[in-house]
Amino acid sequence: MPFHPPSRTWGLAQPPGSNVAAARAALRWRWPVFTALLATIPAFYIELLEQLPTPLATALYLAAAGVIGLALLDAARHLDHPRQHLRRNGLDLALVAGFVLAAALPASLGSPASLALRLAVALLSLVRMVWTLRPWITRGGLGYLMLLAFAVLCVCGAGFWALEPRVQTLGDGLWLAFTTAATVGYGDIVPSTPASKIFSVFVVLLGYTVLSLVTAAIAAMWVESAERRIEREILHDLHRQVRALREEIAALRADRPAGR
Structure with a gap:
């Protein structure tokens, strides 16, 4: 790119x-x-x-x-x-x-x-x-954004696994990272140490930003698809009108008396 x-x-x-x-x-x-x-x-x-x-x-x-x-x-x-x-x-x-x-x-x-x-x-x-x-992070970079979101989730999950004593496995860390970034907060696992609490602040800021970018990119794809369909319909109608106008001009030329 x-x-x-x-x-x-x-x-x-x-x-x-x-x-x-x-x-x-x-x-x-x-x-x-x-x-x-x-x-x-x-x-x-x-x-x-x-x-x-x-x-x-x-x-x-x-x-x-x-x-x-x-x-x-x-x-x-x-x-x-x-x-x-x-x-x-x-x-x-x-x-x-x-x-x-x-x-x-x-x-x-x-x-x-x-x-x-x-x-x-x-x-x-x-x-x-x-x-x-x-x-x-561009309008058409959905693949890059998905890769970035996956990387952020893995890094944040590993961070919770290292900083939070209640997180016993990497899977629990990934789950806590996802619920924190998505601001869901089920409450089954919560940060309990000062380090993990501060870490959760950055997870929310970074994770919410990345998730917002991903959803915005997906929405942009739908909007662009609708725009392309409308553009095709407009062009099709324009070509039809131009074709009809050409046929009308040709008919007028055919009906015009010779020598005029």
């Missing part, structure tokens, strides 16, 4: 008119940045789980900040106005600063301020990851 850069973006894609080298640099860093952002998800929960070492979380946060910073600098060095490029990518700059602070602050369990900042950074990371996937 071809990628069409947006006219204005918070991400690494260049606006129209940027040179080719900067655009290629942005595309080259797209998936490394996405992977680095994805790695900060376990870093957030490492800070919440006392039995896991916090140096690993610090390393993941700093690695994400370094990758995003290198991506920004690599794209900016090919431009005539690098500062303008940095201003356009304010979200990435905020993420770099947020990841550095998240790595420097004390553990979230003992500091509400640290937890609030890491939550804010996690939400910004989620927005950035969705923005990265935006070229694949």
Whole structure:
């Protein structure tokens, strides 16, 4: 599927008119940045789980900040106005600063301020990851959306399996992820720890968004089918009227007296 850069973006894609080298640099860093952002998800929960070492979380946060910073600098060095490029990518700059602070602050369990900042950074990371996937979330991309929904369900199910003591199997984790994302809430399994409760917030935000996109894509397919049928009927009627008009003109020419 071809990628069409947006006219204005918070991400690494260049606006129209940027040179080719900067655009290629942005595309080259797209998936490394996405992977680095994805790695900060376990870093957030490492800070919440006392039995896991916090140096690993610090390393993941700093690695994400370094990758995003290198991506920004690599794209900016090919431009005539690098500062303008940095201003356009304010979200990435905020993420770099947020990841550095998240790595420097004390553990979230003992500091509400640290937890609030890491939550804010996690939400910004989620927005950035969705923005990265935006070229694949198109009106006709139902297959990509279904694949994305399946991947989100599996990741969220595995997350509940790792974070929630009441979830004994991966199947229970998938079930809890689905009921949470769909906002059904049967109540047979509920999050009970601070880590799983916070995780459920992101599951609702991400899962509800993906489910909405899937249902919207399916509805768009029905609307497009109806539009195509109406267009065919309009074209058929137009061709019939043009054919009748041609026949009428031919009849008038045949009835016209010779020499006139």
